[in-house]
Amino acid sequence: MDSRGRRSESEISFVVNGEQKTVHAYPTERLLDVLRQQLRLTGTKEGCGEGECGSCSVLMDGVLVNSCLVPVLQAEGSSVVTIEGIAAGESLHAVQQAFLECGGAQCGICTPGMILAACHLLNEKPEPTLEEIREGLSGNLCRCTGYSQIVEAVAEAARRRTTA
Amino acid sequence: MRANPSNYEMLAPNRLSAIVSLLAKEPGVWLPIAGGTDVMVQYAGGKLAARKLVSIWNLPELRRIEVASGEIRIGAGCTYTDLRKHETIRNEFSLLATAARWTGGIANQNRGTIGGNIVNASPAADSLPALLVYDAELILVSVRGERRLPYADFHTGYKKTLLAADELIQTVCLPRRFVGYFSHARKVGARNAQSISKVCIAALGRLTDGVVEDARIALGSVAPVPLRLSETEKIVRGKTIDSDLLLSARKTAAAEIRPINDMRSTARYRATVVENLVAEFLIRLNDDRTRTEREGKTLARWNRLPIEEAVETILPCCGSKAWAQGMAKRRPLTDENSVLTASDEIWRKLTPPDWMEAFNSHPRIGESRPSQSASTQSAEWSSQEQRNVGDADAVVKADLADANREYERRFNRIFIVCAAGKSASEILENLRRRLQNDAETELHEAAEQQGQITQIRLRKWLHE
Numbered sequence: 087m088d089s090r091g092r093r094s095e096s097e098i099s100f101v102v103n104g105e106q107k108t109v110h111a112y113p114t115e116r117l118l119d120v121l122r123q124q125l126r127l128t129g130t131k132e133g134c135g136e137g138e139c140g141s142c143s144v145l146m147d148g149v150l151v152n153s154c155l156v157p158v159l160q161a162e163g164s165s166v167v168t169i170e171g172i173a174a175g176e177s178l179h180a181v182q183q184a185f186l187e188c189g190g191a192q193c194g195i196c197t198p199g200m201i202l203a204a205c206h207l208l209n210e211k212p213e214p215t216l217e218e219i220r221e222g223l224s225g226n227l228c229r230c231t232g233y234s235q236i237v238e239a240v241a242e243a244a245r246r247r248t249t250a
Numbered sequence: 251m252r253a254n255p256s257n258y259e260m261l262a263p264n265r266l267s268a269i270v271s272l273l274a275k276e277p278g279v280w281l282p283i284a285g286g287t288d289v290m291v292q293y294a295g296g297k298l299a300a301r302k303l304v305s306i307w308n309l310p311e312l313r314r315i316e317v318a319s320g321e322i323r324i325g326a327g328c329t330y331t332d333l334r335k336h337e338t339i340r341n342e343f344s345l346l347a348t349a350a351r352w353t354g355g356i357a358n359q360n361r362g363t364i365g366g367n368i369v370n371a372s373p374a375a376d377s378l379p380a381l382l383v384y385d386a387e388l389i390l391v392s393v394r395g396e397r398r399l400p401y402a403d404f405h406t407g408y409k410k411t412l413l414a415a416d417e418l419i420q421t422v423c424l425p426r427r428f429v430g431y432f433s434h435a436r437k438v439g440a441r442n443a444q445s446i447s448k449v450c451i452a453a454l455g456r457l458t459d460g461v462v463e464d465a466r467i468a469l470g471s472v473a474p475v476p477l478r479l480s481e482t483e484k485i486v487r488g489k490t491i492d493s494d495l496l497l498s499a500r501k502t503a504a505a506e507i508r509p510i511n512d513m514r515s516t517a518r519y520r521a522t523v524v525e526n527l528v529a530e531f532l533i534r535l536n537d538d539r540t541r542t543e544r545e546g547k548t549l550a551r552w553n554r555l556p557i558e559e560a561v562e563t564i565l566p567c568c569g570s571k572a573w574a575q576g577m578a579k580r581r582p583l584t585d586e587n588s589v590l591t592a593s594d595e596i597w598r599k600l601t602p603p604d605w606m607e608a609f610n611s612h613p614r615i616g617e618s619r620p621s622q623s624a625s626t627q628s629a630e631w632s633s634q635e636q637r638n639v640g641d642a643d644a645v646v647k648a649d650l651a652d653a654n655r656e657y658e659r660r661f662n663r664i665f666i667v668c669a670a671g672k673s674a675s676e677i678l679e680n681l682r683r684r685l686q687n688d689a690e691t692e693l694h695e696a697a698e699q700q701g702q703i704t705q706i707r708l709r710k711w712l713h714e
Contacts, residue, residue: 112255113262114293114303136291143357149331152357155290157283159260160307203356213598215698225355245691 100161102127103171113159118142120158121168129169129198133227140226143199144168150206152225169198172205181205181243190239192230200226204240213248216241253296262305266312266391270418272304274393277415280304284312284327285361287354288370312365312420315339321426323389326365326419330354330377333364343424345380345452348435352376352450365419368401371409371475374514376437378405378476379452379468384428389421396420408474431456431464432538434531438523439514447471448515451527455535462486462535467528472507472520479506482528491536499532500525545586545712553582566628567707568700569611572604573597586712590705597701605697608704609666614654615639615677631707635670642674650674653681660685661692668702 099108102125109124121127121144133141135154142153145167172179181204184190191197200223207214207222214222219240220233228236260283263269272280281300283289284307292298306312312327317338324333330350333339340347353376354362367375368388386401390413401422404412413419431454439447450470456463465486467479482502489495509520552560560578561571568574576596583589611624613632624632633640639650657665667680684692 112258113260114253114258115255116290116294135294137287137354137358140355140357149360150357151361154294155286155358155361157260157286157290157303157305159262160286160305162262206356213694222356225357242691245694248694 098158098162100163101165103167104165109158111158114157116154117144117146117156117158117161117166118153120161121153121166127168127170131195131198133195133199138227139196140199140203141196143202143226145202145206148206148209150203167202169201172201179205180247181208181240184239184243184246185236188239188242189235190231192228196226196228196230200228200236204243207240208244208247212244214240214244219244253293253298258293258301258303260303260305262307264309266309266418266420269304269306269309270391270393270416273418274416276302282306282418284363284366285329285358287358287362288366306418319426321423324364324422324424326368326422327363328365330359330362330364331356333377334359342426342429343380343384344433345383345435345454346377346424349377349380349450349452352437352447364422368404368419368422369411369413371405371411373408373473373475374446374450374471375476376447376450376470379450379470380435381422381424382468382476382478383452383454383466384424387423388419389423390414390417391420392417398423402478405475428454432535432542434534436527436530438527446514449509449520449523449527451524451531453528453531455531457491457535457539460490460539462489462491465532465535467503467531469507469524469527471514472509472524474508477507479503479528481506486532491532496529496532499528503528541713544714548712549583549585549589553584564711566611566625566631567711568593568597568704569608569624569628570597570600570604571607572600573608573704576600586709589708589712593704593708594701597697597704602693605693605700606663608700609663609696612664612666612703614664615650615667615669615681631710635668635703635706638672639669639674639677646674646678650678650681653678653685657681657685661689663696666696666699666703668699668706670703670706 095110095112097108098111099106107125109120111120118130118132121130130144130153131141132154133139137152137155140152143150144153146161147164173182181201185197185201203223203226207219211218216237219237223236280302281289283303283305289298306327309327312325314325315328315332315336316323322338330353333350334347350359353359364377367377381401387398388401388404389396389398392414393416406412434453435451437447437450439445447470449472452468454466465483467483469477469479482499485502486495486499504521504525507521507524509517511517552563555563557578560581561574564577565574573596577592580592583592611628615636654665665681667677669677684695687695
């Protein structure tokens with residue numbers, strides 16, 4: 087067996103927010119660090135660094151993941167969406183707009199993760215009940231708002247999308 | 251201390267055979283990593299002993315769920331989300347689907363795997379008691395071949411298993427012989443998502459003529475390994491469930507466990523909770539008998555009715571003709587779950603005029619006079635649901651009447667709220683908030699409330 091493996095930095099390619107990217111990284115580097123430090127996508131936040139708080143949530147092939155727990159080698163060939171890829175140019179996504187209007191953001195550290203978790207939820211369940219919204223966001227912790235406005239924002243976004 | 255990535259190697263072969271030969275070449279050196287929900291936490295904290303990682307994430311050979319006639323074979327690389335979404339697991343192995351739902355938040359459920367949960371061998375893992383009561387078997391694979399063994403034998407001590415250094419868990423097999431059993435799952439913890447349980451229970455039971463024919467009870471977080479309560483099961487089998495049996499079941503269960511004090515709880519608390527959980531399971535098992543008998547009778551009768559009568563019978567649960575026709579067309583419906591799911595699907599697809607028809611079948615909140623289109627059954631349910639409003643004080647009642655009128659002026663229909671369990675002032679608060687909604691938002695909120703009312707009424711219809 088090739089015991090050298092992939093110890094040294096190697097080229098790892100994946101799509102980020104629709105653009106093909108190739109990075110030079112050690113295979114066990116956290117996707118979170120590669121996104122923030124190499125690709126300068128600092129919208130993705132580090133909270134706990136152990137998968138408990140959801141601040142670093144991104145979508146990987148459409149699936150919500152904690153980017154602090156993804157070794158970048160596992161992202162090879164995938165398509166990653168971060169908070170920077172949610173809006174369409176200058177116009178905000180329905181979820182972002184609803185967060186703004188309902189007061190769903192305060193200090194802002196949990197917000198990118200919350201929004202990605204909400205987008206993931208609405209992709210799976212376009213008309214979620216309040217219970218389903220709470221469950222969909224249960225892995226994302228917020229220490230400011232007390233959650234009510236966040237849950238309300240997601241409900242509001244769902245209503246607008248289904249009635250649009 | 252943060253780990254330095256340059257100290258680690260990692261490979262991601264795309265075939266299972268390449269992975270097992272890697273494990274065979276240097277046994278114990280390569281650490282398999284699937285979704286990283288355990289390994290990456292240790293890695294980030296600088297606590298990972300292994301320096302060589304081999305990725306088994308998303309390997310097709312490990313991520314299949316095969317439904318055979320006698321058993322279901324779950325690839326060890328299936329995530330909690332895969333388990334939650336699988337129809338056979340939801341229907342026949344609900345304890346496992348429930349445990350998957352309890353494990354972490356959505357992002358961790360999307361990455362954490364059943365195989366990872368098993369090899370990580372935590373006595374607190376939520377899915378392991380379910381595997382015990384379902385008599386799961388594991389298929390382990392290595393270059394030496396495959397071997398199959400009962401999961402009950404796999405965990406030999408705290409974080410110890412029978413997995414050899416060159417082996418990988420390939421498949422988790424569950425025999426399909428627990429259909430018709432009563433299932434009971436409960437997690438006692440600080441919070442459902444993201445928190446590790448203080449105690450959790452997974453239990454199955456079946457009664458014949460009021461006698462316990464079979465009982466299968468397993469617990470997490472009460473011993474060095476997930477624990478099956480074989481002694482307790484033995485003393486309840488063949489008995490009727492009465493207060494004497496509950497007492498001896500409590501005692502036996504308390505004697506079987508070996509709980510510890512740790513950061514999440516104390517041994518004494520855990521022992522008390524275990525007694526209560528076992529008693530709760532037995533009480534529910536007993537209650538379930540009358541409940542399923544009644545549900546079965548109601549549905550059997552309804553399934554046989556001519557379509558017009560079936561529509562007429564179920565109409566009071568909702569009030570919309572189109573909904574009732576949709577439900578009647580879905581027959582035969584055989585249990586509460588399929589009735590509620592069908593109802594929800596049909597309701598969401600209806601048009602606003604159908605919703606309006608349902609709204610109009612209710613009396614105004616706080617008013618006893620039923621609407622003209624309501625059936626006697628619907629009127630009786632309405633008065634039960636609005637019981638709390640009748641008891642409210644005169645000021646709240648008057649405010650409610652005013653707010654109702656304002657709502658009707660604004661939206662041109664009566665105010666719909668799922669009133670069951672709500673006090674008059676809670677309803678008033680809800681009404682005042684919804685007066686701020688725009689027409690479109692409010693229509694959907696009212697429809698959501700009507701959906702909840704329908705679910706409650708369907709349950710009453712099935713069980714009363």
